[in-house]
Amino acid sequence: MKAKILTGTHYMLGDHACAEGAIAAGCRFFAGYPITPSTEIAEWISRRLPLFGGIYIQMEDEIASITALIGASCGGVKSMTATSGPGYSLMVEGIGLAVMLEVPCVIVNVQRGAPSTGLPTLVGQGDVMQARWGSHGDYEIIALAPNSCQEMFDLTIKAFNLSEKYRVPVTILSDEAVGHLREKVVIPPEEKIEIIDRKKPNVPPEEYWPYIPDEDLVPPMAIAGEGYFVHMTGLTHDERGYPDITGEAHERLVRRLIDKIQKNRKDIIEYEEVMLDDAEIVVVSFGITARAALKAVREARKKGIKAGLFRLITIWPFPEERIAEISKKIEKFVVAEINQGQVRREVERARVNSVPVIGVHKLGGELITPDEILEGIWKKQN
Amino acid sequence: MEETKLIEKVHPLEEYFRKERLPHIWCSGCGLGIAMSSLLYAIKELEIPREKIAIVSGIGCSGRVAGYVRVDSYHTTHGRPIAFATGLKIARPDLNVIVFSGDGDIAAIGGNHLIHAARRNMDITVICVNNFNYGMTGGQFGPTTPLEAITTTTPYGNFEYPFNLPHLAASSGATFVARWTVLHAYQLRQSIKKALSRKGFNFIEVISPCPTGFGRPNKIGEPIDEMRYYKENSVIRNGIDPKEAELSFRGKIVVGEFVEIEKPSYLEIYQKFLEEKGIKK
Amino acid sequence: MEKTNSKGFWRKPLDLDKLERKRGIVHINEELCKGCSFCIEFCPGGVLERKDRLNSKGYHPPYTKYPEKCTGCGFCERVCPEFAIIVEKELVK
Numbered sequence: 001m002k003a004k005i006l007t008g009t010h011y012m013l014g015d016h017a018c019a020e021g022a023i024a025a026g027c028r029f030f031a032g033y034p035i036t037p038s039t040e041i042a043e044w045i046s047r048r049l050p051l052f053g054g055i056y057i058q059m060e061d062e063i064a065s066i067t068a069l070i071g072a073s074c075g076g077v078k079s080m081t082a083t084s085g086p087g088y089s090l091m092v093e094g095i096g097l098a099v100m101l102e103v104p105c106v107i108v109n110v111q112r113g114a115p116s117t118g119l120p121t122l123v124g125q126g127d128v129m130q131a132r133w134g135s136h137g138d139y140e141i142i143a144l145a146p147n148s149c150q151e152m153f154d155l156t157i158k159a160f161n162l163s164e165k166y167r168v169p170v171t172i173l174s175d176e177a178v179g180h181l182r183e184k185v186v187i188p189p190e191e192k193i194e195i196i197d198r199k200k201p202n203v204p205p206e207e208y209w210p211y212i213p214d215e216d217l218v219p220p221m222a223i224a225g226e227g228y229f230v231h232m233t234g235l236t237h238d239e240r241g242y243p244d245i246t247g248e249a250h251e252r253l254v255r256r257l258i259d260k261i262q263k264n265r266k267d268i269i270e271y272e273e274v275m276l277d278d279a280e281i282v283v284v285s286f287g288i289t290a291r292a293a294l295k296a297v298r299e300a301r302k303k304g305i306k307a308g309l310f311r312l313i314t315i316w317p318f319p320e321e322r323i324a325e326i327s328k329k330i331e332k333f334v335v336a337e338i339n340q341g342q343v344r345r346e347v348e349r350a351r352v353n354s355v356p357v358i359g360v361h362k363l364g365g366e367l368i369t370p371d372e373i374l375e376g377i378w379k380k381q382n
Numbered sequence: 383m384e385e386t387k388l389i390e391k392v393h394p395l396e397e398y399f400r401k402e403r404l405p406h407i408w409c410s411g412c413g414l415g416i417a418m419s420s421l422l423y424a425i426k427e428l429e430i431p432r433e434k435i436a437i438v439s440g441i442g443c444s445g446r447v448a449g450y451v452r453v454d455s456y457h458t459t460h461g462r463p464i465a466f467a468t469g470l471k472i473a474r475p476d477l478n479v480i481v482f483s484g485d486g487d488i489a490a491i492g493g494n495h496l497i498h499a500a501r502r503n504m505d506i507t508v509i510c511v512n513n514f515n516y517g518m519t520g521g522q523f524g525p526t527t528p529l530e531a532i533t534t535t536t537p538y539g540n541f542e543y544p545f546n547l548p549h550l551a552a553s554s555g556a557t558f559v560a561r562w563t564v565l566h567a568y569q570l571r572q573s574i575k576k577a578l579s580r581k582g583f584n585f586i587e588v589i590s591p592c593p594t595g596f597g598r599p600n601k602i603g604e605p606i607d608e609m610r611y612y613k614e615n616s617v618i619r620n621g622i623d624p625k626e627a628e629l630s631f632r633g634k635i636v637v638g639e640f641v642e643i644e645k646p647s648y649l650e651i652y653q654k655f656l657e658e659k660g661i662k663k
Numbered sequence: 664m665e666k667t668n669s670k671g672f673w674r675k676p677l678d679l680d681k682l683e684r685k686r687g688i689v690h691i692n693e694e695l696c697k698g699c700s701f702c703i704e705f706c707p708g709g710v711l712e713r714k715d716r717l718n719s720k721g722y723h724p725p726y727t728k729y730p731e732k733c734t735g736c737g738f739c740e741r742v743c744p745e746f747a748i749i750v751e752k753e754l755v756k
Contacts, residue, residue: 059468064465067465071467072473097459225474231456234458243449393746394749399746413744416742419744564744605701
């Protein structure tokens with residue numbers, strides 16, 4: 001009997017929903033290393049993936065995991081790994097390789113208290129900048145932030161679709177609170193799930209060059225074993241894939257890698273706006289903190305304050321244009337996040353005037369409560 | 383003045399290497415070209431279809447091989463070709479995945495991946511070209527540099543013990559282990575053919591001259607002197623315990639096929655377990 | 664006792680007309696040569712020798728000094744790191 005995804009309504013752990021979402025998206029290879037709080041993803045996948053013909057391999061470390069992902073993806077199989085802060089730090093060189101080779105893969109970072117070993121079993125949201133700038137050099141990646149178990153399922157599918165469409169590694173910036181939460185998750189039937197696959201070459205092997213982009217700046221991808229004899233290298237390369245160690249080739253290549261994401265921002269960026277139309281104070285948040293922010297906004301409205309919520313679903317690329325637009329009409333931003341101000345910096349950078357940006361921060365280990373966000377809303381209110 | 387002839391004769395390996403990229407970047411007297419051509423002859427003689435071969439390399443002079451072979455080739459980050467090859471082989475068991483890299487890439491930064499891939503008996507072939515130093519960065523010492531050798535970062539002589547790579551691979555679980563020098567081009571080709579035809583983790587160490595990085599500081603002379611040294615000092619000992627095959631600075635070089643055992647490979651065991659539990663792939 | 668005949672055999676082999684000797688013609692791509700001289704040193708028959716002339720990169724490529732001694736073993740082709748040698752094998756009676 002053919003294995004099927006778990007269509008139906010479930011009471012599910014966030015990590016498990018993420019794993020089931022990966023399977024529904026077509027992931028058939030998982031290489032990982034157990035790390036709290038993402039171990040449950042590995043456990044669920046190790047049980048479910050073989051039923052679908054996939055393989056779970058536990059590599060010796062996270063560096064081997066990300067590299068094995070890239071290898072499997074070059075062979076044409078959708079692949080994923082799951083880790084937390086310390087593992088992500090090990091993976092960043094590999095992520096740089098995936099960016100340079102333009103290989104689709106998905107990395108789940110269930111964030112925890114950091115830096116270093118930090119708080120393995122407690123929540124954190126401090127890896128936002130690392131997801132953007134972790135690897136060396138200038139590059140662009142996509143990062144999504146789920147705030148519920150349902151989004152752990154939905155956004156994992158979206159992550160795979162985006163990574164296949166744009167040939168870029170996609171990070172899912174979850175956090176320990178969402179990962180270890182149990183909630184209602186509705187899994188639709190398989191035929192209702194939209195799956196995007198990477199573009200295949202439409203010319204015969206003799207005419208194929210691996211890095212000639214289409215109009216959307218994404219080249220069709222030839223996988224190993226099909227007679228295309230691709231050469232992929234992490235060195236700066238030209239359109240044939242051969243190393244070309246010149247400034248001119250570097251400018252051409254890296255500029256395209258950056259534009260590939262930047263010029264397609266409208267397709268990639270997603271956010272949620274609640275009560276924003278007449279808002280004077282906008283709370284910006286993501287992940288588990290956004291749920292507390294929603295409660296705070298509702299409470300503020302009850303007290304007559306015109307508050308609204310701007311929830312980031314895509315953290316990178318950052319929705320600068322929307323923040324700029326919003327900043328023109330409001331009195332202040334309140335940014336709530338369990339870190340020292342990583343998204344707050346982005347909001348300060350993106351606003352077009354000097355509207356105040358108040359930060360509501362914790363460093364890790366404890367959730368930000370709605371009352372604390374309300375305090376931020378009230379600050380300098382009177 | 384006599385004109386240089388550019389001959390129209392076709393090299394027997396012509397379809398296997400990217401002719402437009404020659405001459406390659408390796409120094410005069412470097413053994414990498416011989417190692418690469420031995421690999422390509424082996425592939426040709428076994429008549430493996432070119433689209434079923436994938437070559438993965440790391441960083442270093444050996445790593446540049448990926449750019450010269452006309453098969454699906456991947457030039458990855460330093461130390462990680464074995465991990466990459468693991469992922470590629472699992473995703474595509476139909477491909478013959480070969481890792482071709484250097485001693486620093488495989489045994490230093492990649493050491494962890496080497497011992498684990500050997501432990502798993504992963505179905506890949508690893509060709510480790512050992513020139514006793516880190517050539518690409520100018521000749522620093524590495525985990526295979528013999529005691530007392532001079533390199534740019536051991537100006538007073540190397541005081542670290544080196545690895546015995548066949549011993550390391552065999553004790554980690556590799557099921558086929560061999561060592562040859564580039565002078566033994568014929569035997570090297572035969573060993574590679576054997577490795578490519580069998581399942582399990584195959585490890586072949588290839589000893590190569592490095593006139594620029596290792597030869598000059600250690601006063602070895604011209605690369606031809608190094609090759610003469612291989613001729614005089616290598617002893618073929620097939621089947622011995624790799625523990626006995628230690629190398630020393632300017633000592634005897636023990637070469638041969640040391641280990642060849644039959645053991646179920648990673649993919650074979652995985653398949654068997656799933657079938658026993660009633661899970662079809 | 665028979666003397667050695669003109670072909671150098673002690674006694675004429677009965678199947679001399681069926682014997683085939685391998686011979687080789689060595690083609691050298693001089694522009695690819697980097698002058699390592701592995702081919703010259705390790706040719707079992709001593710067929711190759713260094714040319715006095717330089718190629719455009721400044722190396723002395725080899726040439727076949729004693730082409731009649733070449734048996735077409737192909738070792739020069741195998742041991743050349745530059746893919747610069749091609750050995751054409753033929754059979755002669």
